[in-house]
Amino acid sequence: MLTIQLFLLVVGLSMLSLAIVVAEREALQAREATWNRRLIDAQEHERSRIASELHDDIGQQVALLLIEINQFAKGAEISERAREELRTLCKAGTRISSDLTGISHNLHPLVVDLVGFEAAVRGLCQRFTERRSLAVQLHCDGVPAEVPHAVSLCSYRLVQEALHNVVKHSSASRAGVELLAADGWLTVCVSDAGSGFDPAHAIGGGLGLISMRERVRSVGGHFTIETAPGSGTRLRALLPLPRHAGDNTASRDDLRHVARNLSVSSE
Ligand SMILES: Nc1ncnc2c1ncn2[C@@H]1O[C@H](COP(=O)(O)OP(=O)(O)O)[C@@H](O)[C@H]1O
Ligand SMILES: [Mg+2]
Numbered sequence: 001m002l003t004i005q006l007f008l009l010v011v012g013l014s015m016l017s018l019a020i021v022v023a024e025r026e027a028l029q030a031r032e033a034t035w036n037r038r039l040i041d042a043q044e045h046e047r048s049r050i051a052s053e054l055h056d057d058i059g060q061q062v063a064l065l066l067i068e069i070n071q072f073a074k075g076a077e078i079s080e081r082a083r084e085e086l087r088t089l090c091k092a093g094t095r096i097s098s099d100l101t102g103i104s105h106n107l108h109p110l111v112v113d114l115v116g117f118e119a120a121v122r123g124l125c126q127r128f129t130e131r132r133s134l135a136v137q138l139h140c141d142g143v144p145a146e147v148p149h150a151v152s153l154c155s156y157r158l159v160q161e162a163l164h165n166v167v168k169h170s171s172a173s174r175a176g177v178e179l180l181a182a183d184g185w186l187t188v189c190v191s192d193a194g195s196g197f198d199p200a201h202a203i204g205g206g207l208g209l210i211s212m213r214e215r216v217r218s219v220g221g222h223f224t225i226e227t228a229p230g231s232g233t234r235l236r237a238l239l240p241l242p243r244h245a246g247d248n249t250a251s252r253d254d255l256r257h258v259a260r261n262l263s264v265s266s267e
Helices: 002-075 080-107 110-115 117-132 149-170 208-218 247-262
Strands: 135-141 174-182 185-192 222-227 233-240
Touching: 002 080, 002 208, 080 117, 110 117, 110 149, 117 135, 117 149, 117 174, 149 174, 149 185, 149 208, 149 233, 208 222, 208 233
Parallel strands: 135 174
Antiparallel strands: 174 185, 185 233, 222 233
8 A cells, every 4th residue: 555655655755756857848938939039020120220320311311412512513514524423323322222222121121011011022132133143043923912910020030030141151042932822821921942951950040040940939920940961051930910810910901901001100
């Protein structure tokens, strides 16, 4: 009898310590997710601050400078050669101005709200092709005109970071981006046929893959990486559209949508 009681006590204690270990691990994972989320929010906030300064401050100064040079070139008694020099300067200034606009759009994808999700991703892919010499093939199917802000921002950042990684790490000169919406889910895929990598050793090396995973998790989606050294890389996110979104996400986005239509802020 005593043996059975002892046995039950040992089993009970083991189960209790197992439950404590599991609970501690879950609490640790929850804390890690919260910190990652805060890090992403802080990064987003900082990016939008820098974007505003670039656009509103430096961008405006360059625009003013260009207007002044143009006015001077028109009015001044100067030689044709000097006038030609000024035209060349204006062209260089215009290029700087459009680069600044590109950088501030990359930093703060307000463009997602302005031109719509699909058009914003199309522009992003074009910029990679034009400026980073990466031939990006975009395929879209069934993407709705209205994608909730949280999902579109998450997808835009995912494509952006994934294409950066293709340029930086893969040695590939082509990449594919797919946006497919069906049955209340949006699938976002970014693939390349480059060097590939061992995901077990890569996650945690930088912030890119971690922030993709956290962003996807925070909108209630699933994130997978298919890759191996020498076999290219395929990142895939499955994101819920309103039909599948959790109550919180859906209601927040509904509020934003209503507020946008009424031209008032939802914040
Ligand atoms: N498309 C890719 N092709 C090859 N390696 C990649 C690719 N994407 C990510 N990696 C590997 O995963 C690592 C982690 O990526 P990431 O988290 O974005 O950090 P970072 O880009 O700052 O190094 C990279 O250092 C690289 O080794
Ligand atoms: Mg990266």
